[in-house]
Amino acid sequence: xxxxxxxxxxxxxxxxxxxxxxxxxxxxxxxxxxxxxxxxxxxxxxxxxxxxxxxxxxxxxxxxxxxxxxxxxxxxxxxxxxxxxxxxxxxxxxxxxxxxxxxxxxxxxxxxxxxxxxxxxxxxxxxxxxxxxxxxxxxxxxxxxxxxxxxxxxxxxxxxxxxxxxxxxxxxxxxxxxxxxxxxxxxxxxxxxxxxxxxxxxxxxxxxxxxxxxxxxxxxxxxxxxxxxxxxxxxxxxxxxxxxxxxxxxxxxxxxxxxxxxxxxxxxxxxxxxxxxxxxxxxxxxxxxxxxxxxxxxxxxxxxxxxxxxxxxxxxxxxxxxxxxxxxxxxxxxxxxxxxxxxxxxxxxxxxxxxxxxxxxxxxxxxxxxxxxxxxxxxxxxxxxxxxxxxxxxxxxxxxxxxxxxxxxxxxxxxxxxxxxxxxxxxxxxxxxxxxx
Numbered sequence: 001x002x003x004x005x006x007x008x009x010x011x012x013x014x015x016x017x018x019x020x021x022x023x024x025x026x027x028x029x030x031x032x033x034x035x036x037x038x039x040x041x042x043x044x045x046x047x048x049x050x051x052x053x054x055x056x057x058x059x060x061x062x063x064x065x066x067x068x069x070x071x072x073x074x075x076x077x078x079x080x081x082x083x084x085x086x087x088x089x090x091x092x093x094x095x096x097x098x099x100x101x102x103x104x105x106x107x108x109x110x111x112x113x114x115x116x117x118x119x120x121x122x123x124x125x126x127x128x129x130x131x132x133x134x135x136x137x138x139x140x141x142x143x144x145x146x147x148x149x150x151x152x153x154x155x156x157x158x159x160x161x162x163x164x165x166x167x168x169x170x171x172x173x174x175x176x177x178x179x180x181x182x183x184x185x186x187x188x189x190x191x192x193x194x195x196x197x198x199x200x201x202x203x204x205x206x207x208x209x210x211x212x213x214x215x216x217x218x219x220x221x222x223x224x225x226x227x228x229x230x231x232x233x234x235x236x237x238x239x240x241x242x243x244x245x246x247x248x249x250x251x252x253x254x255x256x257x258x259x260x261x262x263x264x265x266x267x268x269x270x271x272x273x274x275x276x277x278x279x280x281x282x283x284x285x286x287x288x289x290x291x292x293x294x295x296x297x298x299x300x301x302x303x304x305x306x307x308x309x310x311x312x313x314x315x316x317x318x319x320x321x322x323x324x325x326x327x328x329x330x331x332x333x334x335x336x337x338x339x340x341x342x343x344x345x346x347x348x349x350x351x352x353x354x355x356x357x358x359x360x361x362x363x364x365x366x367x368x369x370x371x372x373x374x375x376x377x378x379x380x381x382x383x384x385x386x387x388x389x390x391x392x393x394x395x396x397x398x399x400x401x402x403x404x405x406x407x408x409x410x411x412x413x414x415x416x417x418x419x420x421x422x423x424x425x426x427x428x429x430x431x432x433x434x435x436x437x
Contacts, residue, residue, distance in 0.1 A: 020217060022398060024062060026252050030405040031058055034244070037410040038426075041417075045168070046426035049161045056153045061220060064146030072138045080130060083119035087352035088135040090120070091128035099314050100349040106338035116338065116350045143216065147223040154231050165432040221249060233428045236420050240413050247409040256401040263393040272371050273382070275390040276364045280331040282387050287365075290324040291379045296369040299324040300362055313355055318347055325362045334358055 031054035039047030073084040090100050097120065104117035123131040225245040232238035268274040281287055290296045303325060304313045317326050317335060329335040335358075336351035372382050414424045421427050 020062070020214065022256075023214065023217060023252055024058075025398060026256070026401050026405055027058055027061070027248075029402045030248055030409070031055055033406040033410050034413075037414060041414050041424035042426040043429070045161060045164050045429050048164070049157060049426070049428075052157045052160065053154070056157065057150060057224060060146060060150050060153060061217070061224065064149055065142045065216060065220065068142035068145045069138055072141065076134065076138075080134060082123055082131050082134060083350070084135075084138075086119050086123045086131065086350045088123075088128075088132050089352045090350065091123050091131045093310070095310050096314070097124055097128065099311050103314075103318055103347070104349045105340045105346045106348050107341070116348060119350055139216065143219055143223075146220055147227065150224055151227055151231075154227060158231070158233065161428065162432055165429050166436065169433060169436060218253060221252070225249065234431055236417065236427050239420070240417060243413050243416060244409060247412070248405065251401045251404050251409075255404075256397040259400055260393045260397040263389070263396060267386075267389045267393070268367070268371070271385075271389065272375060273386045273389055274364065274367045274371050275386050275393060277328070277361070277368060277390075278332045279387070279390050279394070280333075281328045281361075282383060282390055284327070284331050286324060286327040286331075288379060288383060291369065291372055291383070296324055296365055300366055303362060310355070313358075314353065317353065317358070325358070325365060328361055328365060329353075329358050332357075332361060334361060 035047065035051045035054050038050035042050075069084075077084045090096050101117060101120050101124070104115065104120055106116045225241075228241045228245060229238060232241055264275055268276070275282070290299070302316075302320070302323065304316050316323075317329070320326050326335065330337060335353055336348045337345045338348035340346045368386075372379070375382050377385075417427065418424050
């Protein structure tokens with residue numbers, strides 16, 4: 001794999017709005033820096049408390065939903081004889097499902113030799129009702145179980161921290177006949193009744209996250225934030241969680257993307273290099289050839305009009321593999337591919353094709369072609385500048401977010417603690433000792 005291929009892969013992953021990798025990187029920096037700061041400022045007990053909380057949460061946050069979804073796929077879906085790989089948005093649309101069934105050629109899983117046609121057909125046996133309900137149940141159950149697992153981790157962590165403090169006190173008072181380990185007042189009862197509680201997931205929120213892993217993760221983050229605030233062991237910890245979680249959510253889902261969008265707009269308006277296309281498309285030889293041959297607008301003009309039927313639009317994608325918009329859609333993963341029985345790449349009709357995303361991609365190709373013709377530059381020079389700006393846009397998003405999450409937010413938390421308590425030491429530890437005494 002050459003340098004260009006490696007760069008494309010990295011930037012493609014980091015710049016993908018539906019990928020969890022960029023979020024995981026930002027969260028990893030946030031967790032590591034806060035843990036280090038906790039050991040340094042709060043002492044070993046807080047350091048271990050923070051390490052369990054941050055890295056345990058990260059493990060549940062990243063792996064919880066995929067684990068529970070896979071568990072449901074391998075149990076309930078198998079029992080119902082329904083393939084979990086058929087997108088329920090296809091099943092929910094009669095016109096789409098008919099097209100998908102008529103044009104199915106590939107295999108979802110060769111090892112099980114379950115053809116796409118068979119998989120879609122099974123999902124449609126009762127009009128798609130079972131498949132749609134099962135998918136909705138899976139998303140809700142996986143989300144709820146993940147939040148439940150995090151709640152259990154929080155309780156276990158708090159109990160462990162309390163026991164560590166009590167153990168330390170016991171070692172310091174061995175000469176006294178005091179039974180420090182009287183745990184009638186368990187940490188489970190230490191939560192103040194006036195703290196906020198997590199209210200659950202509304203219907204609209206469920207619908208919004210149903211088909212997007214990043215949006216699904218937002219629900220998990222909202223639940224984790226609610227649980228952390230509700231389970232705060234004192235008012236100072238509550239405010240520290242509010243600073244940490246508020247900053248995390250803002251820089252993970254808001255500010256970083258605003259930076260990237262700002263650079264994209266500046267690049268298009270001022271530098272005349274539109275970079276809204278995915279890096280995979282900008283790096284693809286088919287785009288280079290289309291610009292060289294001046295065929296982009298010719299291909300775009302052949303696309304189905306807005307008033308045409310969904311079947312017409314889907315048929316166009318199926319029947320025009322050489323069209324630049326179709327080639328770009330495949331590179332951007334808007335159109336998914338699989339292998340047929342002969343090993344040839346074919347469109348996987350069990351995967352949903354988002355026509356809005358396809359239309360946006362076509363508009364971005366049109367804008368790129370327009371700016372290229374105004375540039376008086378060679379194709380190579382124009383695309384190299386666009387690629388460089390795209391890389392800068394994505395890396396600025398990651399870099400600025402990591403700076404705030406890894407340095408500024410942790411510093412703000414301990415600055416607040418010092419202002420509130422007069423020290424950076426672990427106030428929860430002191431509370432446990434004072435309550436015991």
